Amino acid sequence: MTELVQHDSAILVHFVLKLEDGSTAESTRANGKPALFRLGDGSLSAGLEAELIGLKAGDKHAFTLTPENAFGIASPDMIQYFSRRDFVQAGEPEIGAIMLFTGMDGSEMPGVIREISGDSITVDFNHPLAGQSIHFDIDVLEIDPVLETNHANPVG
Known part of the structure; x- marks a missing residue:
């Protein structure tokens, strides 16, 4: 298991996304199911990945991203x-x-x-949160968690 979140880490997190008006857009805590993210696979914005790099399991991190760094500008x-x-x-x-x-x-x-x-x-077809600044509250639960699927893990 890796100690710190890196550019290619998989991380298990709980998160709350809040809009500028303070309303909650999404929360994994609400349904009790954490989310699994893989950095570097293109699913997360570069701004969000930059905030996650260097965190370790157990860390709590709160930050706000501008639309450009979150879900983009509405087009x-x-x-x-x-x-x-x-x-x-x-x-x-x-x-x-x-x-x-x-x-x-x-x-x-x-x-x-x-x-x-x-x-x-x-x-x-814009992302529903495009054009908005988003406040993130993230709890890192695990880094590179062992998943239930059987697949080879490269050593090195």
Whole structure:
């Protein structure tokens, strides 16, 4: 087991994400299930990874990231307009609902229904927390935890 979080560490953490108004956006403590992150796999922002590097198991760390370093800036290019007939099989969408959309390459992407006006439905593909400063409260539980899956661990 590694002592400090490094650029390629897997870490088991509890976290609370709060918005600028103090409301909680997400909390692993609420459901009692910690999250597993792998640094360096592209799933975390560089700003978040930088805050985690050097922490050790048992550390508690609170910090705030700007939108650029958290979930990015909301982009108008990520807002798209659909026709109501595009939703025939999915059912009637509701404002605020998050739905999965399949891209041309077959990948799935979540989108938030922002507006329904007549036959036009506005879908926002920005991350729901894009454009917001986020306050993180993180408790590092384990570094490079032993997982239940069987896989070879390289030595070195």
